[in-house]
Amino acid sequence: MKLILREDVNKLGDAGDMVEVRAGYGRNYLIPQGKAMMATEGALKQLERMKEKAERRAELTIEAAQDMAERLETTSVTISVSVGEDERIHGSVTNQDVADALDERDITIDKRKISLDQDIKTLGEYTATINLVGEIKPQIKVWVVKQ
Known part of the structure; x- marks a missing residue:
């Protein structure tokens, strides 16, 4: 058949x-x-x-993904966190935090499409990769600063 x-x-x-x-x-x-x-x-x-x-x-x-990628490449987000001794963060910054920071800039990205290159447990500058469609994966700068 x-x-x-x-x-x-x-x-x-x-x-x-x-x-x-x-x-x-x-x-x-x-x-x-x-x-x-x-x-x-x-x-x-x-x-x-x-x-x-x-x-x-x-x-x-x-x-549409290429247009969004161009917009994201020029975007950086700042996340303010509370810190303890030695400038260490209470907890860590997650992909949900990055998604929320992007949402404040009117860019809606699902948190599951955001991957952080490393665990964020201290203040500084980091890179996050956004998996849009296929091979389109723009990177954004994530600044973690003291509250």
Whole structure:
């Protein structure tokens, strides 16, 4: 039985692939779960249209990410923290703190996309990398200062 996968199926294929499976597996699991559809002429044409739309959306996403990357490259954030003896921070500065500081500058970035190059436990200048889309990973300066 020939099917077109609508979504990634483990050990079978990726979304958009045409696969050959046993009739029972396709009829009783893949099709009812919405993971695949029969490979008819109409379905193949629909698949081509869906791929074209996905490519156009991906191009727009990459363009927006490049614009955001240019904006982020020129941005630095300052985070003020309370310190104890020897200028050591109580706790540490996290990616959530960096996301909050960016949000104050009207730049909304999910904290899971921010990675700090090292643990921030003292005052100083650090670098954070933002994972936007694919290989677009701008870096921002993070200044940690005394409150």
